Amino acid sequence: MKHVDMTNVQEAGEFKKVEAGPYICVITNVEDVPEKEYLKVTYDIAAGELAGYYNDTRAKFPDWAWCGAYVKSYKQKALPMFKRFCSAISKSNGNFVFDGGSVNADEKSLIGKKLGIVFQEEEYYGNDGNIKTRLIVNREFPIDKLTDQKVPKRICLEEEPATNTNTFTAASSEEVPF
Numbered sequence: 001m002k003h004v005d006m007t008n009v010q011e012a013g014e015f016k017k018v019e020a021g022p023y024i025c026v027i028t029n030v031e032d033v034p035e036k037e038y039l040k041v042t043y044d045i046a047a048g049e050l051a052g053y054y055n056d057t058r059a060k061f062p063d064w065a066w067c068g069a070y071v072k073s074y075k076q077k078a079l080p081m082f083k084r085f086c087s088a089i090s091k092s093n094g095n096f097v098f099d100g101g102s103v104n105a106d107e108k109s110l111i112g113k114k115l116g117i118v119f120q121e122e123e124y125y126g127n128d129g130n131i132k133t134r135l136i137v138n139r140e141f142p143i144d145k146l147t148d149q150k151v152p153k154r155i156c157l158e159e160e161p162a163t164n165t166n167t168f169t170a171a172s173s174e175e176v177p178f
Contacts, residue, residue, distance in 0.1 A: 091142035
């Protein structure tokens, strides 16, 4: 074994896990990727015992670029889902409007805005060929509809892994825009 220095390493302890289901979240950053027509939306849990979960995780693991982040495509065929996203933000933040166009297209104005997000479990093949699970964003909703949300069923794999073990991590259950 190669020599490792654990002098300043804190031993891992128990940690809380985000479960599938609805959460009130806050947008912490938004990056526009115009050549691919999507926004990379970074969020955190805003309420409850898991508030701050993703910011804490990103602080501990800065290389986890997609931790608490997903893609919102604004390609023509994805506009119905993009409109649901905009509507959930507008309904969750009083008179705030973001429509990506005629009223407000400044994606940075989304930072600090709340919305509801439903997380769903999804199975995938890890690089080792084993089945693993991850949380993905299933949908957004206005925060006053939190109690109306259902926990979606896990998306299970049905086929054997491809011979190519390079895996792609989807950021959303909706169509990935690239």
